[in-house]
Amino acid sequence: MSIFNLLLIFLLPIFIILFLRERRGVSQKLPPGSLGIPIIGQSFSFLHALRKNTGDKWLQSRIQKYGAVSKLSLFGAPTVLLSGAAANKFIFTNDGVILANQQPHPIRRILGDKNLTELRGEDHKRVRGAIGMFLKPESLKKNVGKIDRVVRQHLDMNWKGHQTVKVSLNLTYYVEVVLLFLILRVYPMMKQLMFDIICSLLFGLEQGKDREMLIHDFHLFTQGLWSVPINLPFTRFSNGLKASRRIRRVVSELIHEKRSAMELGQASPQDDFPTILDNAIVVMFAGHETSTSLLTFLLWFLAKDPVAYDAIVHEHEEIAKTKVSGELLNWDDLAKMKHTWKAAMETMRIIPPVFGGFRKVLKDFEYGGYLIPKGWQVFWAASPTHMDDQIFIDQWKFNPARFDNQTSIPPYNFVPFGGGMRICPGNEFVRIESLVSIHYLITQFRWKLLDGEDVITRDPMPMPQQGLLVHLEPKIVP
Incomplete structure (x- = not known):
């Protein structure tokens, strides 16, 4: 046997060991970045x-x-940021397996x-199915x-003539002009409307002390999340x-009253939602926060885009022509509001109500050549794909026509409601309450921004910092 072959036999195992050790080193490499203090x-800088x-x-x-994969620490836990459509697909399709x-x-x-976002396996399927009974199209049609x-009641009580401001202008020493403006701060009014809707549907809770207390506490509740x-x-x-403890006391009493009504046959189980405290609170929270943001910024964008505004006005005026005085909207009417929902989707693309979400790592896995350790959390965000100019050309421009052909948008790029088996179960509810609300807003009022450059903040839901002040003009409805 030649010396070369002897050397090869002797060195080959060494090369194999070194190669495997190198591969193991690569697979055990954590993503770039820092966990910080x-x-x-990085929680403070992020917030x-x-x-x-x-x-x-x-x-x-x-x-x-750092690239599309990086490590950091958010809200007390080591975290990996995964961004892009491939990352969204990976996160949304690996629930219960890796994440x-x-x-x-x-x-x-x-x-x-014990809320829906924490449950896993059969518990998650059972509770999601129960919530789905309340939020499925068949139930929503009846609502x-x-x-x-x-x-209608909210607009009559809060939008029609109750926010008039008297302004005196001294044009000269002798001449004074008095102007009457209908000034309205949209965000808090929209929040009250959305909260009225969810409270009425869940509990039949009318306006009063309990509702006023709840909406205040939900504000503190949301900020703490x-x-x-x-x-x-x-x-x-x-x-x-x-705030969470105070909300729980009130909602517990409401659930008790709901169960008692069901036992007495005064409420139908088919119209009920899961009477588990944590999930009742989740439905109340999600049922008004996301819609508040969507409708507020939809009005904001429409005030800046006359073309989109006119198209939606025409759409709703055509629907209004088919209704007799006092007739309620129905499911078929909502199906005709195609331009409106495209504008709503474009609003959520630019300003998604939910900035992103988290998953817990169940076992070590490798992604993009990096080790993601068990026990860490994964964070995904909507904006990296929503603002991808390769998918959404001129990405900062409000353009509802992007959604004329939704199949042209690659999967996992538009994710305002998340995706996979954890997609928001209330997305259809958001669509319905938003379309009904915008119908009456756009057929009964015109509005003009008083501060067209109102600063936006997230706390953690997006909102105009000044609440979106508008000059509101009621339309003369024939």
């Missing part, structure tokens, strides 16, 4: 960026620096650990008329926990 990590409406830039700066829908510590403490009545989990007085996390 324990517990705090600060959201409140300054620079969350998109905050994400893009990380992606440009679980466990939320960060602040969300679990405030929402409760279109109820939503219609709530919207994305917060640094430091339970000290006056922190957002602490205020969120306190």
Whole structure:
């Protein structure tokens, strides 16, 4: 045997061991980035960026620096940011296998650990199915008329002539002109309307002290969801926990009354939602926060885009012509509101109500050549794909025509409601309450922005910092 062959036999195992060791080293490589200070990590800088409406830039700066996979720490836990359509697909299609829908510590403490976003396996299927019974199209069809009545009542009580402001202008020493403006702050009014709808459908809860208290506490509750989990007085996390406890007391009483009515045959189980406290609160929270954001910014965009506004006005006036005085909207009417829903989807593309979401890593896995360890959390965000100029050309321009052919948008690029088996179960409910609301807003009012450059903030839901002040002009409805 030649010396070469002897050397080959001797060295080959060494090469194999070195190769396997190198491969093992690559597979065990954590993503680039830093976990920062324990517990705090990058939470403060992330939340600060959201409140300054620079969350998109905050994400893009990380992606440009580290790539589509990077490590950081958010809300007290080591986290991996995965961005892009491929990452969205991976996250949405691996639930229960590699990933679980466990939320960060602040969300679990405030929402409760038995809510839908925490449940797994058969428990998740059972509760999601029960909530789906309440939110399925067959049930929602029966509730279109109820939503219609709530919207009309709210507009009559809060939008028609109750926000008039008298302004005196001294043009000269001798001449004074008095102007009457109908000034309205859209965001808080829209929030009240959406909360009225969800309270009426779930519990038949009429306006009063309980409802006023609940909407105030849900504001604190929401602020606490994305917060640094430091339970000290006056922190957002602490205020969120306190608000959650107060909400639970009120909702527990409402659930008890609902169950009693069902036992007496005064309420139908088919119209009921799961009477589990944590999930009742989740439905109340999600049922008004996302729609509030969507409708507020839809009005904002329409005020800036006369072409889109005129197309939607025409669509709703044509529907209104088919209705006799006082007749309620129905399911078929909603199906005709195609331009409106395209504008709504474009609104959610540019300003998604939910910035992103979290998953818990169930076991070690490799992604993009990096190790993602068991016990860490994965964070995904909507903006990296919503603002991808390869998919959405001129991405900052409001253009509802992008959704004329929705099949032209590649999968996992437009994800305002998430995706996969964890897609928001209330997305159809959001569509219905939004379409009914915009029908009466656009057929009964015209509006003009008083501050066209109203600053946007996220806290954590997006909202105009000044609440979107508009000059409202009631239309003369024949």
